[in-house]
Every structure is written in structure tokens, then in C-alpha cells.
Amino acid sequence: MLTFKTAIMKRSSNYIFFLLIIFTVSCKKQLDKQPLDQVASTTYWQTQSDAVQAVNQCYGYLTDIDDDCFLSCATDDSYAWSGWPVDVPSVGNGSATAQQGMFDQHWSHSYSAIASANNVLDNIGNIPSSALADTLRSRYRAEARFIRAYYYQQLIGYYGAAPLIEHIQTPAQFDPARTSVDSVAAFVVSELTVIKDSLPLTYGAADQGRVTRGAALALLARTQLYQGDYTDAAAAAQAVMNLGIYSIDQNGFDNLFSGKTANSPEVILAGQYLQPTYASGLATWMGGPTLGGWSEVTPTEKLVDDYECTDGQPITTSPLYHANHPAQNRDPRLLMTVMMPDTINVVNGDTINIEAPHSIDGLGQNNASFTGYYYKKYFPNVVNGQYYNNSFNNEILIRYAEVLLTYAEAKIELGQIDQSVYDAINQVRQRAGVGQPAATAVLYPDQASLRTLVRRERHVEFAVEPQRLFDIRRWKIADSVMPGPVYGVLNNFNSSRSDYGQHVQVEIRAFNPNRDYLWAIPQNELLLNKNLTQNPGW
Amino acid sequence: MKFSKHPSRVEVFYWFLKKLTIMKLTIALILVFNLNSFAKTYSQTRITLDVHGAELKKVLGLIEKQSDYHFLFSDRRLPADKKVDVSAKNEDVLKVLNRMLTDAGFAYYELNNKLIVITQAGGGQVTIPISGRVISDKGVPLAGASIRIKGTNVGIATDSAGNFSLNVDNSNAVLIISYLGYQSLEVPVSRQAMTITLQTSLSSMDDVVVVGYGQQKKIDLTGSVASLNGDKDLAWKPVGQLSEALQGTVSGVTVTQGSGQPGSDQGVIRIRGIGTFNDNDPLVLVDGVQYNINDVDANDIASVSVLKDAAASAIYGIRAANGVILITTKRGSAGKSHISYSDYFGWQKPTRLSDYVGAQEYMKLSNELYENSGSAAIFTDSVINQYSNPNRDKDLYPDNDWIRLILLGSGFQQQHSLSLSGGAENIKYRFSTNYFDQKGLIDNMGFQRLTVRLNTDINVTKRLTFSADISARLANQTMPQDNGTGSAFFQFSEANIMNPTLVNKYSDGTWGIGRGDGNPIRVQQQGGIYAYKSNLFTGNFRATYDIVKGLTLTGLAQVNYTSDYNSMNTIALPYYNFFATPHTVLNTIGQNTITKEYGGAWFRDFQGLAEYHKEIGEHSFKLLAGLSSLSQRYDSLSGYRLNLTSTSLTQINAYGANGETNTGTANEYDLVSFFGRLNYSYHDKYLFEANLRRDGSSRFFPGQQWGTFPSFSAGWRISSEDFMLNQNIFQDLKLRGSWGELGNDNTLAATGSALTNYPYQSTYVLGSYPFGGTLNPTSALNAVPNNGLTWETTKMTDVGVDATVLQKHLDLTFDYYVKNTDNILYQLPIPQSVGLNASYQNAFSMQNRGWELSANYHGRAGHDFRYNVGFNLSDVLNKITDMRGADYQSTNSNGITQGWETGMPIGAYYGYQAQGIFKTAADVTGHATQPGNVGPGDLIYKDQNKDGTVDDKDWVYLGSNIPRYTYGVNLGAGYKGFDLSALLQGVGKVDVNDMIMRGGPTSRDNNFKSFMANAWTAANPNATYPRLSTGKQNYTSSSYWIQSAAYLRLKSVQIGYTVPAKWLPKSSFTRVRFYVSGQNLFTITKLEKDIDPEALNDNRYYPQVKTYTFGANVDF
16 A cells, blocks of 8 residues: 555656756746737838838828917917917916926927937848848938928927937936037037038929928028028029929929828928828818817917918008908918808818807807907818828928028028029919018118018918927017017907907917927936036026 | 545554553544544454454454454453353354453443454343434534444444434433534433534534544644634535635635626635745645636535645645635535435625716716817707706707616526535545536626536455545636627626716617617627536546555545537627608618637646554654645637528527638647655644645746655644643633745746747747738747746745633634745846847746734524624735835836836835816916926825926835734624624735726716716816816826725625524424625725725726525425
């Protein structure tokens, strides 16, 4: 019996021992688990497609119309009634704090784009030359460097001095100090100057949307203009004009933005959208209730008032202006930019008439515009899908009209006023379908009058595009155009409201000139990076 | 009690047999449930023996060893010196016995179960057959209760319906009836069928509790373990999710329920506080295998053990840092089949709803809001005055209370539960099924769940037992579509934002468009349905082999498969302009789309265990060694189409292919473990236990995958010491102490919700971007890599006392513990200028220090009234002990600032110290400059550093949202057929930032709660609520919004009546009970009355519900 027991035990322990061995051997492999839908960073950077995919990733940051369309609400052009999805109202009315989500969004978006470019630049050299041709490698590098430069140019516009980061950071480098605006701008200028020749003038059909030499030159001109380096700005703008491949669009100012003429020769760089898979929520933010939108970005009276009358005169001097019918006899771009009362606005087959009784777009209706105005410019010609991805029109980032007005402004500021200045301005204001009276040396004989003209031209031409925020800062006019009551439409149609007979007033804004010319460095960023300093007043 | 899986069952039996032969017994008793281990085999009926002049008793022992027969005899009648000669070679047992006993002057007869009773030859036997049934004080039949004849060891156990029958030799005999967890009872026999009711045991110290990989008597525990009984503590509550039923039952366990939405009303379980920045959910094991606690039907549960300290849970190593909950399901027992059925029907109502102003007040307050903010009034007096006219045109001047309008669901719920159990000696089964159907407060919103379980136990041979448990859970949660994501959130958030002047339906039936996003009521009734189906199939197979005495091997294979199939259908709903003739389409909201999502998760766990038990004198040793291999894999696939061809078809192929999209992914996880345990006790007085576990996790980089987790604990049963023999205060007193290490490899993904299986990996995430009208592939580096990552470690020290006093009426348990968690896995926030996501790091250290007290009193007044009171209270103090210099504060999108700072609780609230409200413009200019457009009526923030500017440097600590002084009071009482159970539960100290719940609107597209009519105005300068404003100056973190969320809630209450057995028709029902019960009936809290202290979210979320139910339990 004893032997029987022992035998069982012995046999069992043999089994156990055997099982243990199998088990242990299988463990090692069993515990090696790799992600099944992502590529480990250790095995990346081997092939040409690794390179091109990483470069393509950098472009993804250019499609940020969901945030960018709200930028105009931080200027005198637009009013946002809701703090969602972007808490821009407090930025517009001067009650923002350093914890503002909008400051955070643009900061983090810009640096994410910069890191994606740095990632390419740090690693693309690791791909063997057998796998990636040198010309292509240098073009990829140039594309990434352009996107990095683009975001540095944005950053200094928003925040002033900003950390200049040129490589993927190791933890020891996580707390960089800020680099002065001039140094960052100098970096942008030098980068663009270096890379422009590595970039092609144009691409084949499959690569539409990539960065071109024209884009590098145009961004160079913008950077130099914003820096007050007018000589170089004029030269860079002239270089774009000399390329001979860009021109003012002939198919209608409104079509340019709605998505109907995506590949217009006026477009130098645009963030690309694609129906139905690559979408934005633009129609929701800008449209009124009839268009299924939430009227978050709406024009103010100040913007409307800056459009000339058809005689080329501002409303303050033009005899054609009717205060009670402000849509009449105006620069046609007004009606292509703003849906005015007193006119028939048909957008994608829907009629928007805020004056009609019980109109869901009317004053005081839910989700309707507080100012009474709606933007027409940028409203997509196709709206389809969920509210956060219903729009497919490209986000134009740089276009030829800007190059022309940059050229004009730089020359005016330099005092080099010649016919080329008038020509540049007239190409814009006399574009097909607009045809405002030409600016001439008779009407605008000197630097001061031309400066007024070119600034007005930029204002009305680039309404809702991101330029206005940077313009009112560099022209130092924000402290005069921003504060005070914000007005909307003249309410001469709804007697049930207490503002009947007057312009609706949507808010009173404050502007602190000692603080508000720059946004705050995001509060959470300061808490994490002790080497950062806050902007004055925040 | 289920002994069939109990590893020490065989040991208990051998011990028992040994005693039989030593003790002065009359006739031995063997309980049926102890016999479960004896296989009825047919091989061991022949024996070989050759003894001469041997003691009869010893020979009987030898026969027992060779055969599967067992002998019962009286020592008195079988003298020790009786010697016999036997010679047999492969002969039938009975033949040998017959020969041997006849020679010696004895006779024998055979009982069931191969039991042989040895009597004196020629002794005439008197037999009086008696029978009866044993039930609990709640009328539940007790299966396996022991019936013993007093003064003898003759006895039997009840069958699964609680019935017994046996013969006595004396009409004056007295039966002793005993059952674990109940008080023993002595009853004189009667010739009529007897019904014997056992009262719940006074002291739980007699209980056996389930611990990791085994069971232990509660008095032998050295770790901190709380145990619950399925029927007594959990199944009586009319809740849909087991996690909810745990609330308030165990000290140190906090359960919070954030929502009352059918199918989303699971409780969040925290054992001893928040130990990590990551997943804090405890490990839940059902019959030894990982499970989602809410997938178990409470009616199937025999017992629940909560392992709270490291000593108790270290055997689970890397998965145990958040504590372990062990659930044991009920099993069948041999005997007559037993059928049990119960059901209930209930109605749910929201616990709290916000009280909003009507249309007229809304317009006045909107005007105030805008005038306060520099805009003009929006509504004229003439419009406002229209509302004074009850006969006004309601198409033009509607007045709707949306939050109450949307509650169109019946809130009806029902549950049906059926179980069938029984078996023979060699095979026992328990089948159960449960159907739960809960309708929501919203139409087309609900949850249905069907569970099925079959537990079987098979004695394959004498040494080999096998159990196969198979279960399935089919669940379906439905909700109406919304315009984006599909949830109850759309219904409640819209209803809480929509102002009273919005039309629901015009006079001719035309639907109002709501805020422009659609009308939630129409969406409820005419929209598409989002259906989330989740099916779970589990198989749990276990074989136990008794190799030799004391040594048992167990093999366990557990496989479960979860298959989720979600179908999200949205339907485009056109809205018409009521004022146009004919009505023109205003806007069509949404599209006709279908999304189908499939997710499949495989979980496999294979375990091998070896257990050895040895007693040497008063030294008792138990050894356990095991290994486990666990693997998980999840696959998902989804497809989307729009452009529907018919609204009644909801399959992918019923839609056009244009715009279709699909996504899919998979992930894996593997864990390999070795573990062991040693239990040693001396004299049952000095107890010691040591555990060791070694885990290898695939979540870490090779080289850092393996971790070792030890624990040690000791107990001293002071009450067993000689010097305690003469005292009468403590019936039991034990001191415990433990120390151990636990691990955690569960990390939350960057989103803060999902777990990630690849925390150390830095990968390229694939995506796309369009060039030239075609999508091109992209790949993005997702995070800064960190190859040094390893598991979190939690070290826990616990000292505890268990005492039973007041003649076993009161059980007391007290524990004090310190729990230090180091190397916490965390995506340490890094500056955004880095431009990449933070990688996981072993970043921080945290401490939880706390104590737990539980007291249970069982009392009785008179013969018929019995009652028990259970009280538990616990406290936990959380603080971050080391942030490696990376302390930070962060403000979320709601404007609420929380801090992660050394020495402070995790996620503590920070902000300004509010000092009242500015009354005049001079007050504003006289104070330090505050952010925003500040004016009279705004909150005054203290300039802490007196630098003249109120900014983030003036932030101070404002409070913590980690609950302290969590308590529960469990009450039970019975009088004759009536029974009462109640649970009161609450939190003594916790802070909440209620800004998003109590803060006012900042635009007209919102509604005002009634109390906002008392906001500050120039005419109401002493108001305590700041002025209404579109600015955010008052809606930033400040002490004004920090409130105490302490509360006391009557969580559950039930009154039942058991119909007396004499009223029931014989032979059909064995028990009939009816009851009424309620859940969340009342709450005491200082919070604003529309804030539920348990569900501290704003009322855009589905509210908590109170439930009234009626039910019945029937046994056949």
C-alpha cells in the first residue's frame, strides 16, 4: 500500500514537473504582445512610405477650420454667443483669463504640428538612400519645415515670444524658455528662404494640397510684413507675383470659399477636406437654424459698416448709403460675405429671411444669430452628416489676394507708391463679380489715404479669415476697434423687442491695451514649465 | 454550504473518521453533505486481508481503507479488546464481514451510501419512522441541515428541499438540528411530519468564508475579509446590477451609483479608497474566475467575500491592488429536486428633478442676464404680459416644463427568477435562470437581461470529482437616437437647457423644432433606436483529484466569450414651419444612417493547484501551490452607411454604399502566474499565513514583466487562552496583523476611461489626409516612449481585532490600515510644447490610511420577535506622498480646478476663497483687481498674497471629493411570518464642486432654476447668489461652489410575509412569501434639492431613481 501511494506521488510529481516546464517555456513568448493596429516606433523609418506617411501627418494640422473660424470672434468682426465648442466669447469681450480653453487649444495645436514636423526632420535621415531618393527626401524635409515655420508664424502672432523647438524633446528638455518674437520670426524667414527651392512650383493631380514654392514665398512675405520688414515683404510678394501661376479667381468670390472652386488659381495653400470621410463642422458653427447651424460665428455691425458703397466711398461719405436699407448700393463682397436683412438670401436652396414673422432665424429665436447677421462666406455648398462633420469645403490658408495686398501695404509703408501699388489693390477690389471703382492716384494720392484704403481692403476682403486678429494687433488699432458696445442688425422689423428701431446690442467689450495685444500663455502650461514667463497683465 | 469544491472537505472527513474510532460514540453519524466526496464506485468491493488476533476495530479500519465501505458502531457494544481472525483473498467485502462478524457475535446491516452499521447479534431493534422539514426563519428550506438524535450520533442531513426522514428507537427521543449560520435547536420527536424553523445564528464567527483559492473558518482568518450571504444580504434588493446591491453592506467598501439609466446603473466599487491614478476597480472572481460583477445574478450567489488587506488578496498578486471580491455561486445537493421561483414588479421615479421657472419668469430673468452684461433686454413687457392671460395663443406663447415633459417612459421593471436543483450521490446540479426587464423614464429606453446558469458536480471516481459550470448572459440596452452620439444625455441635457417658451407641439400637431437641434420628445417617439446587445458565455470546468490523504490536485479551465453587437440607427426627422401655409420644411434634422458595431472578447484562464494538509499533534499545516495562465483578446469591427432606402430596414445592406465607412481593431493581454501559500496554526490559537505570488504581465517591456508579491499575516485567538476561560465578556477575541505587497498593471488610456494593454509602447498611429481628392495614409508618433515602465506596487499593513461579546449577540470587527502605493503608472502631464502625448511613467506615490468598524447585533424578544442590527463605518484619508517635484493643478473644460500636489488628497479642489458679493461699484474698485468684467453682484475673491491682483497665485485648497466616514446600517426584524429588512447608507464628509449643477446660465439658450429668481440685483442687494451674467467671472473655481455632499439615504427597505405552512396545500408549495420593497426612498442632504448626493453630476444626466416593488417567492 505504501509503495502504491509513493508511486502515485512520484508519477504525479513527474507530471507536475513536466507541466511546469511546458508552462515556463511557453510563458516567454506568451508575454510578448505588440499592438495590432499600430506600428511600433522602433521598427518605423525604413521605407519611403514611412517617410511620406509621417509627412502627410503634418498636413493634418492644417485642417483646423473648426477652431480657426472662431478666431474672428476674438476681433471686432464677429460675435459668438456660446462658449462651446470654443470659449471665445470671453476672449472677445476682454474677460478671458489665462485658463481660457481657446488659448490652450491654439498653443497645443501649434506645438503638436511642430512636433510632427520635428519628428520627420529628426528621423527621415535614418531611411537608407536605397529606399528613398535624395530629391524626394529633400522635398519631404522642405514640406515638414514649411509646416513648422507656418505654426511658428502663428504662435508669435497669438502669444508673442514662444519656445523655439527644433527637435523632438527628451524629458530633460521639457521646460524650454521663450524665444523672442524677432528670433522666432528670423527662424521662420531663414527656414522659408532655405526650403523654397526644394519645393516644386506645382504638383500633379494626386498631390494637390501639398506645399509649393509659392506657398513658401507667400508665407515669407506675410512673416516679413507682420514683422515690419517691408522691403523684404514686398520682394517676397513680388516673387510670388512673378511666378505667374497664381491669379485672382474669376468664378465668383463666394464660390471660392464654399467649396465650388477648390482648385482655383487664387489658392496658394489650403487645408484639404473630402466628402464624406474628411469633414469639419463649419456649417454648424456658422449657419443659422434654417441651415441646421447654431449661429456661433456671426458678423457684427462694425464689419458690415466697413464695406464701401458701390461708388467706392465709405458709408460715412457716400450719398448712396441708406441707413435704413444698409444692404443697398454696397460693395458686392458685403452680400457675398454677410446675409443681410432687406435682401433675399438663398443658400443651398434655403431662404434665410430674419425679418419674416416667426422666422426661426429671427432675433431671439433659439440658435439664431444674436447680431441678426449671418455669414455667407465660407458657408459650404454641401452640408451633409452629423453636426460635427457636415462640411467639406477647404480651409484657405494663403491666397493670391493676400500676396497682392501684402505687396501694396509694404510698398505704401515704404513710401514707394507707384502704379504697381494701385494695380495690386485694384486686382483685388475689381475682381470678377465685384468691380468696385478702381483706386487711382487721384482718389488716393498719398501714403495716409492709401494706408486707409489698403487696411479697409484687407478688412473686407479677409472677413472671417484669420488675418484680422493679426492685423488689428500689428496696426495697433485693437484698443480703438475692440472696446465698447457690440451692435448687430438694425431692428426695424420686430416690434415685440425692446430694441425696436435701434441696432441690437449684444454685449459690451473691454480691451486692456496693456494686456490684450497678446494672449495669455496657457495657465496649465505655466504650471508645468517653470521656465515660462507669462505675458504682461495676465 | 457547498462542500464539493472545498479543498479541505476530504481532510475534514478523515479527521471525522479518526474521531469516530477514538471517541466514545454510540453510533456514528455521517452527514450527507460530508459524503459528497465519496464516490459510489463498483471497483472497491473486493478486499484482501490476512490478520490473526487483531482488534476488531482495527480490522474494520483496514477494510475501510481497502474498500469504499464505512462502518458505524457503538464503542460500548464493540469492546476494544474484541479480537478476530480474518483471511480473505480478493473476496467480496460483505462475505468477509459476514464471516468475521458472525464469528465474533455481531450482526450488521447496510444503510445507504455504503454505510454499514454493526450491532450485537440477535438484538431486537425498535424503529419509529419520523420525518420533517427544516426551514430558515425566512421560510427558506435548508438543504444539508444536520439532524441528530440527542445522546447518540445517529443522524442524517436534509435533502435539497429541506426534508428528512429517519428512524428513532425511542418515542422520547430529542432531535438536535443544526445548520451553519443558524442557531442549533432541540426538538422532541413526534410521529407527525415536523416543520422545524431555525433562527439565524447569533454570531457570524461560526461561519466559513471563502478566501483566495480556498475556504477558511472565520475564526481562523488572519487577513481582513468581510463576507456576505447571497440571500440575506444581496438578493432581496430590487436592483438590476449586483454592484448596487453591495452598497452599504461592508465597511471599507464604497459603492457609488452615478446614474439610474436602465443598463447603465452599475455602481462604482472602491475598496479602501482610491489607491492609484489608474483603474481603481477591484478584481472580481466568480467561482475563482475573473468576471464583471454585474454579469452575475444575485439569486445565484451563495456567498461573497471581500478581501480588503494585502494578506487576504496577495495570492492574486498583480491584479489585487484594489482589493478582491470573491463570489461563490449556489450548487445543487443530493436529494429530492427543489424548485424555487421568485419575481417582482416595480415602478421607478426620479429621485430628484430640477425645478425650473415658468415662461414669464424666464423672460424676466433673461432680460436681467443680458442687462447685467451690457446688452439690451430681449423680451418686451408686452410679450411678458401675454403670459398673464390664460387664454393666450399657446402656439405663440407656450409655457413648457421640459424636464417633466420628457418623462414619457413607464419606468416599469420586473424580474423573474427560477431555479431547479437536486441530484443523486454522484451527480448534483443546480439550474437557474433569471429575466430582468427594466423600462426607463424615457420612452424606448430600457434594459433586458436573461441569465442562465447550470452548475454540476460529478463524482467520477472515489478520488476524482469534476464540476462543470456553464452560464450565459444575454443583455440588451436600448435608447432613442440623438443627433450625434445616442444616449440618455441628449434627452436630459436638451430638457434641462430648453427654455419654457419653446413649443413642443403646435395646435395642429406640428412638432416644434426645439432649440433647433430637434425635439427630444419627438426623437423619443419617432427616432431611430440605439441598441447595445451584449452576450456573455462562460464555461468553468474543474477537476479535483485526491492523490493521497491530504494531497489534492485541481485543474481548472475557464473560458468566456463576450460578444457585443450594437446597432445604431438614426432617422432623419423633418420639421415644418407651422406659420407658413402650407407648412414648409424648416429643417430636416439628422440623416438616415445605420452603424453596426461588433466586438468580441475572449478570456481564457487555465490554472493548476496542489494542496496539502497535514496535522501533527496540535500543529496544523496547509500548503497550496498553483500556476495560472490567463489570456485576453478583444476584436472589434464596425460599419456605417447612410442614404437609407426604407426607414423600416436597419441592416447595412439596406443602405446605399456611398459614404460607407468601416473601422476595426484588436488587442491582447497575457498574464502568467505562480503562487503559493502556507497556513500554520497551533492549537487553533496561534495562526500564521504566508503568501507568495509571481506574475508576468505582457503590459511591460521584456525584462520588466515579472513581479513578486509576498504577504505575511498572523492571528492570536486570545479567547482560547487558558487565562480567558473564566471570563464571561468575550465569547471570541482575536488579534490580527498583516503586511503584504500587491501589484497593478492596469493603466488607463489617455482618454481616462479605457484601459490600455500597451502602456510602454510608443507607436505610430495610422490615419489619413486627403490630397487631390483622395485619402492618403498618415502616421503619427503618439507619445514620448518609455521603455523602463513597470508595475505599480501597493504595500499594505493592517491590524485588526475581531470580538464576539454579549453572549454571542454582538460581533465586532475593527481594522486599521496603511496602504502605500508606489510607482503609480501615470501619464504625467507634460508641457504641450512637447507636442506629443505624455508617456506612462512610474510616476507617483500615494497613501491611504484608514480604519473600519463593523458591529452586528442579533437579538430576540419573546419567542416570536427577532431582530438584527448591523452597522459599519469606515474612514480613509488619501494623500499624495511623492510627486517627484511634478506637483500640478489643472483646470478642466467646466472651469473646475483640481490639484495633484504632495501632501494633499488626489484631485483636491483648488480655487479662490469667496468672501461674499460686491454690493457697490466702489466695493469693486476698492478691492484687488479680479479677472473678467467685474461689477456689483459678483463674487469677491480673497487676494491671498495681497499683491492687488486676484490671480492663480491666490488659489487655495478648497476641499476633496474623496468620501470619508462612509457608513451603512443594516436592519432586520421578524415577527411570526413577517419580516423586515432595511439598509440606511451614507457618507459623513465629502466635498463637491457644484458649479456646473448650481451655476446659472451664461446665455439665453438655457433655463433658470427657481432659486435663481433670488439672484443679486441692485434691488436685492443682500442676495447670497451672485448676479446673473453672460460673463464667467462667477463661474470659476471658488469656495462659493464647494459644498458638503454628506448624506444619509434609506437605500433599501423590504417588508415580507410568509404564508404559514398550514395554509398551503400539501405537497405542492413548500413556501410562499410576498413582499413590498422600496429603493432610495428618502435622503437627507444639505445639497441643492435637485442634486443627488450619490450621482454628483449635473442634471443633464439620467437621474437616480427610486423604485417601489411588489414581489413573491415560491418554493416547490
